[in-house]
Amino acid sequence: MPASYTALVDELAACIAAGQLKAGERLPPQRQFAYEKGIAASTAARVYAELLRRGLVVGEVGRGTFIAGEAPPLPALLQEPFDGRIDLEFNFPNLADQAALIGKSLGAWQRPETLAAALAPVTQRRLVEAGRVSATFFAADRWRPRPDGFLFAGSGRQAVAAAISALVPVGGRLAVEALTYPMVKGIAARLGVTLVPIAMDGEGIRPDALAKAHRAGALPGVYLQPVMQNPLGYTMSETRREEILRLVRKLDLMIIEDLVYGFLSDVPPLAAQAAERSIVVDSLSKRLAPGIAVGFLHVPAQLRERFAVTVRTGAWSVSPLALAAGMRLLADGTAAEITRRKRSDAAARQAIVAECLAGHCIEADPRSYHVWLHLTAGWRAETLTAAAARAGIAVTPASNFAIAPGHSPNAVRLALGLPSHDELRLALTRLGALLASRPEETDITE
Numbered sequence: 001m002p003a004s005y006t007a008l009v010d011e012l013a014a015c016i017a018a019g020q021l022k023a024g025e026r027l028p029p030q031r032q033f034a035y036e037k038g039i040a041a042s043t044a045a046r047v048y049a050e051l052l053r054r055g056l057v058v059g060e061v062g063r064g065t066f067i068a069g070e071a072p073p074l075p076a077l078l079q080e081p082f083d084g085r086i087d088l089e090f091n092f093p094n095l096a097d098q099a100a101l102i103g104k105s106l107g108a109w110q111r112p113e114t115l116a117a118a119l120a121p122v123t124q125r126r127l128v129e130a131g132r133v134s135a136t137f138f139a140a141d142r143w144r145p146r147p148d149g150f151l152f153a154g155s156g157r158q159a160v161a162a163a164i165s166a167l168v169p170v171g172g173r174l175a176v177e178a179l180t181y182p183m184v185k186g187i188a189a190r191l192g193v194t195l196v197p198i199a200m201d202g203e204g205i206r207p208d209a210l211a212k213a214h215r216a217g218a219l220p221g222v223y224l225q226p227v228m229q230n231p232l233g234y235t236m237s238e239t240r241r242e243e244i245l246r247l248v249r250k251l252d253l254m255i256i257e258d259l260v261y262g263f264l265s266d267v268p269p270l271a272a273q274a275a276e277r278s279i280v281v282d283s284l285s286k287r288l289a290p291g292i293a294v295g296f297l298h299v300p301a302q303l304r305e306r307f308a309v310t311v312r313t314g315a316w317s318v319s320p321l322a323l324a325a326g327m328r329l330l331a332d333g334t335a336a337e338i339t340r341r342k343r344s345d346a347a348a349r350q351a352i353v354a355e356c357l358a359g360h361c362i363e364a365d366p367r368s369y370h371v372w373l374h375l376t377a378g379w380r381a382e383t384l385t386a387a388a389a390r391a392g393i394a395v396t397p398a399s400n401f402a403i404a405p406g407h408s409p410n411a412v413r414l415a416l417g418l419p420s421h422d423e424l425r426l427a428l429t430r431l432g433a434l435l436a437s438r439p440e441e442t443d444i445t446e
Helices: 005-017 030-037 041-053 098-110 112-119 124-138 156-167 183-191 207-216 238-251 301-313 320-331 334-356 381-390 421-436
Strands: 057-060 064-067 150-153 173-177 194-198 221-224 254-258 278-283 295-298 370-374 411-415
Touching: 005 041, 030 041, 041 057, 041 064, 057 381, 064 381, 098 112, 098 320, 098 334, 112 320, 124 150, 124 320, 150 156, 150 301, 156 183, 156 221, 156 254, 156 278, 156 295, 156 301, 173 207, 183 194, 194 207, 207 238, 238 254, 320 334, 334 421, 381 411, 381 421
Parallel strands: 173 194, 173 221, 221 254, 254 278
Antiparallel strands: 057 064, 150 295, 278 295, 370 411
16 A cells, blocks of 8 residues: 555655755656655655655756755855845845835825725726826836836736737747746746747847747747846847847747846837837836736737737736736836835845855846856756755756756856845855855756
């Protein structure tokens, strides 16, 4: 009779404690584990979930599950008492005073009549007003968005999902950067869309690679991040922008342009040069705070109705409270002030990285909230991720961002925005000492 899942968890925990399973060692895929133990796949999933909950493993479905194990003897810098996990994985820029600024702006909501208006249904009249406020806020010297071009979703992720759903039919193909925002992979899988990775260079996707992919099979469009690309931090030059725009016009492609990090730069969207070809996606979660859950789509006039129907029928519509809060913060200057402070904060955090990881191979825009750390000296991305987790630091391996399995560089992304400056310095100091030590296990089979 197969053992219960708790017995299997205890068995694996004992093996880890005894050193029979060593830190950094990869567990078999869940289906293989289920076959070997003679259990159901659902039971194997419960075993792996419980191991993760106990902190005995790290990783996720799609790239593997690795033993975290007991912390090994660490270099002196890593032996300080540690009382919490420092998150360099989730990239939500956080200012110590942003809640106070937002609270001041929304203080009027203490009056029932004001709050009642914010809680009321999102009518067409409210959407028209939100479009006007948004167009005023996002207007710049080189881009004047149309008020009637805006649609609103429940988050940036939902805006991306709505854009892909509206643009690409089920079973269709969408070009994307070879290394890109990880959530796009899950979104595409759920929508029945095949992602086609496009080779990149130091400015983003290569025009020749996009043309080649289109010749191999017609593409309706391309998803890309032209400003402070996640995870690599690249921003397209004017020359590259012009090359891409000439190509998409020639090939009759649409661009889903993710500008979620655009608030850290004055570079305009591609829509400034090709409004008829660009669907701009943005959100307030990183610009302001995760709780201000408003996603934006700015859509060419000829596609607006199709996209509006997709947002509505896909259950991606914005909530009344979030829309009211977001528009108030845009209109009264609070969003502009938080943006200004976050630009300064990002530069300060990049300076901490430069100090703590001096001598390491790092790619980053000095204005951004993330860096790309290339690994050398025997470290592999998954091994470092597991070792960092034992030291109380969460980082993201390159495989999470790779569209093609097995084609990720040996690197990790460090997200800088969530911890305080002191926590960030501590995490990077620990990480630097870890990189200077010998990895426990460098021969992990993919």
